[in-house]
Amino acid sequence: MKALMILAVVVVLLIPACLHASPAKSALEVVVLGSGGPRAFGRAGSSFIVAVQGTPRILVDVGPGAFLRIGELGLDLEKVDTVLLTHLHIDHSGDLAAFFNARALTSDGPIAYRIFGPDGKGLFPKTSRFVDLLVGDDGAFAYQRTFGARESFVVHDLAINLDSTRTKIVDEDGLIVEEIATHHGDCPSVAYRISYKGVVVVFSGDMDASALPNLVQLAKNADLLIFNCAVLDPPGSPSQLYDLHTPPKKIGEAARESAVKSLLLSHLAPDVEGQEDAVRKSIRASYSGPVAFASDKLRVPVGK
Ligand SMILES: [Zn+2]
Numbered sequence: 001m002k003a004l005m006i007l008a009v010v011v012v013l014l015i016p017a018c019l020h021a022s023p024a025k026s027a028l029e030v031v032v033l034g035s036g037g038p039r040a041f042g043r044a045g046s047s048f049i050v051a052v053q054g055t056p057r058i059l060v061d062v063g064p065g066a067f068l069r070i071g072e073l074g075l076d077l078e079k080v081d082t083v084l085l086t087h088l089h090i091d092h093s094g095d096l097a098a099f100f101n102a103r104a105l106t107s108d109g110p111i112a113y114r115i116f117g118p119d120g121k122g123l124f125p126k127t128s129r130f131v132d133l134l135v136g137d138d139g140a141f142a143y144q145r146t147f148g149a150r151e152s153f154v155v156h157d158l159a160i161n162l163d164s165t166r167t168k169i170v171d172e173d174g175l176i177v178e179e180i181a182t183h184h185g186d187c188p189s190v191a192y193r194i195s196y197k198g199v200v201v202v203f204s205g206d207m208d209a210s211a212l213p214n215l216v217q218l219a220k221n222a223d224l225l226i227f228n229c230a231v232l233d234p235p236g237s238p239s240q241l242y243d244l245h246t247p248p249k250k251i252g253e254a255a256r257e258s259a260v261k262s263l264l265l266s267h268l269a270p271d272v273e274g275q276e277d278a279v280r281k282s283i284r285a286s287y288s289g290p291v292a293f294a295s296d297k298l299r300v301p302v303g304k
Contacts, residue, residue, distance in 0.1 A: 025054030026301035027199040030226065033069040034061075035266045035294035037206075037230055038091040044069050044296050045091035046228065046267050048203065049080065052175055052196050058082045059099065060192060060203050063091045067098040069296055077103040082170065084177065085117030086205025087189035088124050097134050097141050104148035111151045116169055116179065118188035119157040128155040160188040162211060166218060180218045182211035185244040193218050199303030202260070204228055206267065209246045212254050219258035224302050226294070227251050228267035232275055233282050252283035263287065266294035 029051040036043025045063020049056045049070075057079050059066075070077065080103060085093055103111060117127030125133065131153055135144050145151045156169065160181050170177035176195040183189065184206045191214070193202045200222040204215055207228070219225045230245040231237035237247075246254070255263050265272075265279070272279060276293055283291055 026051075027197045027303035028052060028194065028201055028301075029054070030201055030224065030264075030300040030302065031056070031073065031075065032266065032294045032296060032298040032300070033066040033073075034063045035268055035296050035298070036063075036065075036091070037228075037267045037269055038089070039270060041270050043268065045094060046086075046206075047092075047095070048226070048266075049075060050194055050201065056080050057175070058084060058177070058194065060084045061086055061092040061205070062095045062099050064094040065296075066095040067102055070099070070102055073297055077106055078108070081111065081113055082177070083113060083115040083117075084179075084192045084203070085115065085127060086182075086191065086203065087118055087184055087187050088127065088130055089184075089187055089206070092206070093130070096131075097144065100135065100141075100144050100151065101147070104144070104151060107149040109149065111149050113151065113153045114170075115153060115155045116158060116177075116190075116192075117155070118181075118190050119160045121160060121188045122186055124186075124188055126157040128157050131155045158190050160190070162214060166214075178218065180214045182207035182214055184208060184211075187244075191215055191218050193222065197303065199223055201302055202226065204246075206230065206244065207246060208242065208244055209250045212246065212250060216254050216258045219254070219260050222258065222260045224262050224264060224300065225255060225258065225260040226264045226266055227255070229265040229272055229279065230267050230269045232271060232279065236275070237269075237271065248279045248282040249285065252286035255283065255287040255289065260289065262290040262292070264292050264294055264300060268293065 031049040033047035034044030044065025047066035048060040050058040120126030178193040202219040
């Protein structure tokens, strides 16, 4: 027991200062709703809430299980009107309708959503079509638009070619959101940069290494880069996964090149979860800043 307590103290001391939980109203706070991916092994699918000066405002991805974590954390959704979807795989979007439901049932008035996500290609609909398939007139859950609260949706389909320019999509009262196209196999994908009062958090989404130049540009000097870490360095994971995800060695190189101040690894797969030391060591080869692993319901204050 004593050894466990000592270990707990050591672990707390090892957590970088910028990743400490704090009740203070930081400029930005990232609440991890889901730190997992498509496999069912106890972590919710990928999802985050970003609070601005203490108020939850932005939902970044909404994988299965996000709904449950929102309730467990008792999060106030009243101001969460902005939804940023990195891509439309189920492990990032499966709980979107459930989120609409949860938000509507705690709302005092009409809700005006603005939703951003990638344009469509191949088997993947553009984001506006995706939302329409859920809650449009002919959507599976058309009833939701008037269930609890009257809802309206403005949906923006973002460019998905890697040579598309970095684009500002929100600029109001000091809150800025920018995006850039990434690459995730055959699934259109984008990354997001959220800034408030000079404090910056970047979400990679799922991406393979071919999109790293775009990600490095978007993440330049960010206070926190949340990178989805779903594979081990080759040959540790099935070879086809490297066409979808970036291995730790290259995550470390990207963190160094973009000069981010801290790194949080999320979207953890079972084999990555069991190899944290190896992952950290691989990243350490290039990047010397703080590196932490996400868990569901982790709160990460960023900035004062
Ligand atoms: Zn994923």
